[in-house]
Amino acid sequence: xxxxxxxxxxxxEKEVSIGKTKALIKKVGNKFVATIDGEFFDNFKTAKEAExxxxxxxELMGIK
Numbered sequence: 001x002x003x004x005x006x007x008x009x010x011x012x013e014k015e016v017s018i019g020k021t022k023a024l025i026k027k028v029g030n031k032f033v034a035t036i037d038g039e040f041f042d043n044f045k046t047a048k049e050a051e052x053x054x055x056x057x058x059e060l061m062g063i064k
Contacts, residue, residue, distance in 0.1 A: 012026060012027040013025070013026045013027075014026075014047060014051075016051060016054060016055075018036075018054070018055070018058040018063050019058075019063055021036060021037055021058070021063050022036075022037065023035065023036045023037075023041075023054045023058075025047050025050045025051060025054075027047070031043045031044065031045065032044045032045070032046065032047050032049075032050045033050075034050040034053065034054055036054065036057070041053075041054065041057070
């Protein structure tokens with residue numbers, strides 16, 4: 001059975017797959033932190049904004 005803190009921690013994370021690369025969007029306080037392959041990418045106000053930036057970055061770098 002999951003504890004409350006573990007449930008909240010899992011609910012605040014979203015994983016995005018970009019080809020073989022994995023990106024993670026995690027809520028920390030009142031902002032969303034985006035990481036690509038475990039490396040810090042940037043802070044954003046919304047999760048949708050973070051996901052859009054990750055997709056644009058992956059297209060720019062030719063990751064897809």
